[in-house]
Amino acid sequence: MSTDLWRLSAHESGALIESGKLSPVELTEALLQRVDALNPHFNAFITVTPERARQDAKAAEARAVRGERLGPLDGVPHSLKDLEPTAGIRTTGGSLWTKDHVPDHDSLVAARLRATGSPLLGKTNTPNAGYKDMTDNLLGPPARNPWDPTRTPGGSSGGAAAAVSAGLGSLAQGGDGAGSVRIPAALSGVVGVKPSNGLIPKWPSNDWYATLATAGPLTTTVTDAALMLNALAGPDRRDPLSIDRVPPDxxxxxxxxxxxxxxAWSPDLGHATVDPEVAEITALAARRFEELGASVEEVPIAWGELAREIIEPTWGIHFVARFAEKAEERPEWVEPSLLEYVRDGHTRGALEYRRLLARRAELYDRVRQLFDTYDLLLTPTMPLAAWPAEPEPDTPLFDRLPFTYPFNLTGHPAASVPCGLDGAGLPVGLQIVADHHRDDQVIAAAARFEEAQPWTPHAPLPGDQ
Structure with a gap:
């Protein structure tokens, strides 16, 4: 078997394991060797779990030999964002408070991926509590973009995106609370999917009823994302907002x-400032859907500013609830920009928050009306390509995320697919959004676009030619 096993998609790896042409142990060892060689350059992983990966791979190989594979991901390795609790494995949350925390249980997401027989390579880098669109924290060096290591891979699932982009495993789990799967997918040149709220249940969680976040896949291909969604989706009574029906295949x-x-195509959601190169690349990508037999119409959007007015104070309220006491206890353990959100949250009262929830309902209704007319909405995923990994840019966080957070507020499914490179050779992503619970339509559209405009899913690293 070729030494370039890291180039295989999850779908390709699974098919080779099924046919007996690839050993899960061989695949896992190849990926662990690549992680060992490249992770120091990109800081994609906070914790690597070679013993667990090898144990999982040996069990997968034994099942394959007996003809008893658990499914298409059995023996195909994955990684988890280091916000997901994992039994017996350090889960830092990107925070000094939990830098040595070892949970006694798996999260629902970790347990469902473990049940597929997929070996766990490790836990990927995240900012503290996943609070921003870059992946740095006070635990160690920032994650870096394999397309240009001086740049950020995005965040907050930046370690996951960097891992996939660098060929450190074809399957990575991320979480998306304001774009945290789609942002790094766009900046790192991989596929990222934020499903409808409730498609992938959350447990444990303390914010079901005010949730912005959901788990989602970061992968080399749309088919790989579909395989991961199949593993993660489905009802669970522990999440009261879980969609109570069997999901599609x-x-x-x-x-x-x-x-x-x-x-519908919107180049700016009515208010965003977009880099001219990104605007041109994504507009051409949107027109590709006409070649695929769809009708594409540029539409005026009047609710983009409403989304911005909701998200910023909501973000402050969310993080003051999580960090107020900690910030008082050890302010030096809270990143300066996170401390600003905590301070902002202190200025918000209960009445203001209740009004924000009402405006969030209004936003959902206005987006719903768009989907009364259109089947899909296309936008740039990000208004710019990857920026320097450090320090933080001067522009406010939500100025960089105008296309992603609206659909966390409304719960609509959305995906980012690579659609080109800018003049500096940095990836650009196209966002595909569909109506509530039409995740299947997002996947179909992403797959057709990927087929029409093929993409090399790994960054061109020295020595890989």
Missing amino acids: FTVACQGSVRGLRV
Whole structure:
């Protein structure tokens, strides 16, 4: 078998394991060797778990030999964002308070991926509590973008995106609270999917009823994302907002068509300032859907500013609830920009928060009305390409995220797919959004676009030619 096993997609790896042409142990060892060689350059992983990965791979190989594979991901390694609790494995949350925390339980997401037979390579880098669109914290060096290590891979699932982009495993789990899967997917040149709220249940959680976040895949291909969604989706009574029905098979959705669909294209959601190169690349990508048989219409959007007015104070309230006491106890353990959100949250009262929730309902209704007319909405994923990994830019966080957070507020499914490189050779992403609970349509559209405009899912690293 080739030494370039890291180039295989999850779908390709699974098929080779099924046919007996690839050993899960061989694949896992190849990826662990690549992690050992490259992680010091990109800081994609906070914790690598070679013993667990090898144990999982040996068990997967034994099942394969007996013809008893658990499914298409059995023996195909994955990584978890270091916000997901993992039994017996350090889970830092990107925070000094929990830098040595070892949970006694798996989260629902960790448990469902473990049940597939997929070996766990490790826990990927995240900012403190996943609070921003870069991946640095006070535990160690920042995650770096494999396309240009002086740049950020994005955040907060930046370690996951960097891992996939550098060929450190084809499957990575991320979490998306204001774009934290789609942001690094766009900046790092990989596929990222934020599913509808409730498709992937959350446990444990203390914010079901005010949630912005959901788990989602970061992968080399849309088919790989579909395989991961199949593993993670489905109801669970521990999450009261879990969608209480059997989800579709997303690998079947990969075969769907966009022919005849009505597609809305918005270059700015009515208010965003977009880099001219990004604007040109994404506009051309949106027009690709006409070649696929859809009708594409540029539409005026009047609710983008409403989303911005909701998200910023909501973010402060969210983080003051989590960090107020900690910030008083050890302010030096709270990043300066996170401390600003905590201070902002202190200025918000209960009445203001209640009004924000009402405005969030208004935003959902206005987005719903768009999908009364159109089947899909296309936008740039990000208004710019990757910026320096350090220090933080001067522009406010939500100025950089105008296209992502609206759909955390409304719960609509969205994906980012690579659609080109700018003049500096940095990836650009196209965002695909569909109506509530039409995750299958997002996957179908992403798959058709990927087929029409193929992409090399790994950064061109020295020595990989």
